[in-house]
Amino acid sequence: MPILTIKAKIHSDPKTEAVLKDAMLCATKVYNGLLWHLRKEYEEKGKVKVSRKNLNLILKELPRTRGYYSMSVQLTRDEVIQAYKSFFELRKKGLTKHHAPGFRRKTALSPLKYVQSGFKVQGNKVTLSLGTSRQDGVKSVSFRISHRPHVQYERIRQLSIIYDKISGQLEARLMVEVKTSKNEGSGRVAIDLGETILMACVFDDGTVSLYSGRKIKSIRRYWQKVRANLKQRSRRWFQIAHKERKQVDHLLHIATTHLISECLKKGVKEIAIGDLNGIRENIDYGDSVNQRLHGWPYRKIINMIKYKGELAGMEVRDHIDERNTSRTCHSCGQILVSNRKHRGLYLCSCGWNAHADVNGALNIFEKAFKVSPMKRSSGRVARPVTMSYHLGWHGVTEPNYSASLYAS
Structure with a gap:
C-alpha cells in the first residue's frame, strides 16, 4: 500500500x-x-x-x-x-x-x-x-x-x-x-524534468505533453529579490520563504495532478522519470544559474508524481539513467553537445530537429522501456505531436497554437 x-x-x-x-x-x-x-x-x-x-x-x-x-x-x-x-x-x-x-x-x-x-x-x-x-x-x-x-x-x-x-x-x-485504485491500463510514459519546461512527457501513443515552468520561475525570482533586502534568516525572511514555498507547492500540485489525470485518460500503467540524483553537485554555471538550479524542487516533483501515480495504480520508477539523454540524437544516436543549439532546439546533421526536452524525454523512454526508436518508412524517427500546457493559479491551460507544435 x-x-x-x-x-x-x-x-x-x-x-x-x-x-x-x-x-x-x-x-x-x-x-x-x-x-x-x-x-x-x-x-x-x-x-x-x-x-x-x-x-x-x-x-x-x-x-x-x-x-x-x-x-x-x-x-x-x-x-x-x-x-x-x-x-x-x-x-x-x-x-x-x-x-x-x-x-x-x-x-x-x-x-x-x-x-x-x-x-x-x-x-x-x-x-x-x-x-x-x-x-x-x-x-x-x-x-x-x-x-x-x-x-x-x-x-x-x-x-x-x-x-x-x-x-x-x-x-x-x-x-x-491508503488503498490504490485498480488500474487495468498497459500504457507507458517517460518524463524529463526541467526548469523552463517543468515536465516533458512522452507517451507510447506518440504524443508529448510539455508543462511550462515559467510561472514557478517568476515566483521564485520575485521572492528571492524580496528576501535580498531582508536580514538573513530573520523572522520576516522565514515568513517570505514560507510564502514562496507554499505558492510553488500549489503550482506543482496543479501540474502533477493534471499529468496523472492525462495518464489515466491514456491508460498509462508505467511511469519512468530520469534520475537526477547528484545534479546539484555536478553543475557549475556561475553563481546566478547555480543559485537557481540548487533551489529547483525536482525531488518534490518526483515525490508528488510517485504518490499520486501509485494512488492511481501506476508503477513509478525514478532511477532511469539520464546520462547523455539531452546530448544524444534520437534519430541517429549521435552524441554531440553542440546539437543542442539553444534552450528549446535540438538540431542534428542527420536532419532530426525537435524541442530539446522532447528529444531528451524520447531517449529516456527508450532507456526505461528497452525499446528501439519508432521508425518512419524513410528510416528516420517519427516526430511526435506535442501539446504545450501553461500553469496558472487555478489550473492548467492549453494555448490555442500548441496542438500543431512539432507535428510530423
Whole structure:
C-alpha cells in the first residue's frame, strides 16, 4: 500500500498545549544530553561508540527521559544514531568540511514521534501517551485535529507532533496507508524534468505533453529579490520563504495532478522519470544559474508524481539513467553537445530537429522501456505531436497554437 503523510492542524486548550510543548522540550534535552555524553566519551577515549546499547546506558542517566513516552525516547535516540551515521559517511567520502552533529537550541521544540503505539486516533480526536513518570503526573493528553477533507486511509503507521516556526503553532503529521485504485491500463510514459519546461512527457501513443515552468520561475525570482533586502534568516525572511514555498507547492500540485489525470485518460500503467540524483553537485554555471538550479524542487516533483501515480495504480520508477539523454540524437544516436543549439532546439546533421526536452524525454523512454526508436518508412524517427500546457493559479491551460507544435 502507498504511504502518504497528512498534515493536520491541532486544536487544543492552553493547558494541553503547554504539556505538549514541555514534552517536546524534554525531547530536545534528551537529544542534546546524548550528544554531550558522546562528545565527552570521544574526548576521554579518542573514539565514540554510537550504538543502541551504549546510548541506552546514557539514557538511564538523563532525567528528562521521563518527560515523554518511552518509545518516543527511543526514536530520539535513533535520530542521534542516524545523525552520526550520516556524518561518518560524509567523512569517508573525504568531505571534511562537515562537522559532527551539533546541539539543538535549548528552547527548541523537537518533534514528538509515535510509531504504531502510544497514540489513538478516533475520528478527529487524538490521544497521546506521555508515560507514567512525569513530574506533573500527566499520563496522556487529548486534542482535536483537522486536515483537508475527503482523505481516506486504511491505517496510521506513524504520528508526529511538530512545532511550525513560521505560524508559531503545533501541527500533527500522520503517516498513513491508503488503498490504490485498480488500474487495468498497459500504457507507458517517460518524463524529463526541467526548469523552463517543468515536465516533458512522452507517451507510447506518440504524443508529448510539455508543462511550462515559467510561472514557478517568476515566483521564485520575485521572492528571492524580496528576501535580498531582508536580514538573513530573520523572522520576516522565514515568513517570505514560507510564502514562496507554499505558492510553488500549489503550482506543482496543479501540474502533477493534471499529468496523472492525462495518464489515466491514456491508460498509462508505467511511469519512468530520469534520475537526477547528484545534479546539484555536478553543475557549475556561475553563481546566478547555480543559485537557481540548487533551489529547483525536482525531488518534490518526483515525490508528488510517485504518490499520486501509485494512488492511481501506476508503477513509478525514478532511477532511469539520464546520462547523455539531452546530448544524444534520437534519430541517429549521435552524441554531440553542440546539437543542442539553444534552450528549446535540438538540431542534428542527420536532419532530426525537435524541442530539446522532447528529444531528451524520447531517449529516456527508450532507456526505461528497452525499446528501439519508432521508425518512419524513410528510416528516420517519427516526430511526435506535442501539446504545450501553461500553469496558472487555478489550473492548467492549453494555448490555442500548441496542438500543431512539432507535428510530423
